[in-house]
Amino acid sequence: METKLSNRNVWKSLGADRAPHRCHIKTGFFLLLTLVFLLTAIAYVSGFPLETAVLPDTLYKKVLNQIRSYYVVTEYPPASENQTIFLKPKSVQQSPTQTTDISVHHHVAHPSNYHFTLDEPDKCSQWDPFLVLMVPVAPHQREARNAIRSTWGNESSVQGKAVLTLFLVGLTGGAEAQQQLEEESRQHRDLLQSNFVDSYFNLTIKTMVIMDWLATRCPQATFSMKVDSDMYINVENLMTLLLSPNTPRQNYITGYLMRNRSVIRNKKSKWYVSQELYPEPKYPTYLLGMGYVFSNDLSEKIVEASKEVKSFNIEDAYVGACLKQLGVAPSSPPDSSQFRAYLGQYNRENFLRVITTILRSPQQLIDIWKDVKQIKLE
Incomplete structure (x- = not known):
């Protein structure tokens, strides 16, 4: 009215x-x-x-000012609704020498275009970790973060090696949600936040920001792992793999290998990629994004390669494209059954053998962790 x-x-x-x-x-x-x-x-x-x-200074413009060089926001729901923020790229073609603007249907994944609004820059100098577990997660998924904090994310020393777990989020989309996130950060000191819009389409940006943090804030780590928030990680088995004399400490990356995968051109699919973004019919071999571990020297190399590799919205395949640019081939794990997508019905023995597998909920992670830990105490 x-x-x-x-x-x-x-x-x-x-x-x-x-x-x-x-x-x-x-x-x-x-x-x-x-x-x-x-x-x-x-x-x-x-x-x-x-x-x-x-124009008046509204919340929409505050967010838009931070991402205006990359997208036009087509929907911006309230933070309380926990909805995806849908974006479409600008349709204006800009000079390739301008790093702040993009061509049609192309988003800029190189992390120099973003900055950290929440950071733990001294964490690695204080911790001196052998292994860093980096978890991309949506801002509102506090339950998932707490489940990880009480299970595998609480494993700070494994087989005599320091392990550090950190979470990366994008923009919250609201003042109240941001305030809650900052309070969580003060409480746990394990949150990183960068100024990109947190959405499924922007997972490539999220992954590249992770690589940038590792390269600039944590170069002393020997290994790192990008692992999704719905994953079970058997850190003991992971550490056994990393400490094996046969595991290289440079140019090494392993996990669930994806070979000879076709690019999906169906526009109705959530994994659709246009020919403009990726013209080849098949992706190079890459690691499934649910959880892959790599020697930490690769973080800086992947960031550098991203300057030459046009970004697209399938984050794990994009990392594979960067590895191809570097001439680095992903390695098969010594035991491929340790990197599993799903294990099906719970069986304790299976979880004692694997390194990674996807779970249904944070509560399932807590329940399985308690059971697996109990058998080790018996």
Whole structure:
């Protein structure tokens, strides 16, 4: 109702309630719209922030100012709804020398385009970890983070080696959610946050920001692992693999190998990738994104390779493309049965043998962890 009254008052102020002048008013109104469009276009090309000078400062614009070089927000739901934020790329082709703008259907994954709003820059110098477990997770998934903190994320020393677990999130989408996240960060000191919109489409950005943090804040670590928040990790078995004399400590990456995988061109699929983003019909060999472990020297190398490899929205396949650019071939694990997608019905012996597998819920992780730990105590 307020919008309707406001519009009516605007028209009255222009004289729209006077019938003889309606034609002129409409013409003037469209001329005004055209002028605004031209001013906006000039401002965009010149880089002048027109919206900050003319338009009110809303939450939408605060977020948009941080991602305006990459996307146009098409839906921005309240944080309480825990919905995905849908994005579409800008349709303006920019010069390839401009790192802050992108071509049509192309998002910039190189992490230099983003910065950390929550950080733990001294964590590795204090901890000196042999292994870092990096968990990309949505801001609202606190239950998943707490489940990890009480299970495999609580394993700080394994076979005499220091292990560090950290969580990476993007923007929360609301002041209240951000306040809660900052409080969680103060409590646990294990949260990293970067200023990209946290959505499924942006998982490639999320992964590259992880690589950047490892390269710039934690170069002393020997190994790192990118592991999803719905995973069970047997850290003992993982450490046994990493401490094996046959495991290289440079240019090494292993997990669940994906070979000879076709690029999905069906636009209805969540894994759709256009030919413009990735023209080849098949991906290079890559590691399934649920959990792959790598020698930490690769984090900086992958970041550098991303400058040359056009990004696309399948994050694990994109890392595979960066590895191909580097000339690094993913390694098969010594025992491929230790990296499992699903184990099916719970069997304790299976969980004692694996390194990774996907679970259904945070509570299942807690229950299985208690059972597996109990058998070790008996």
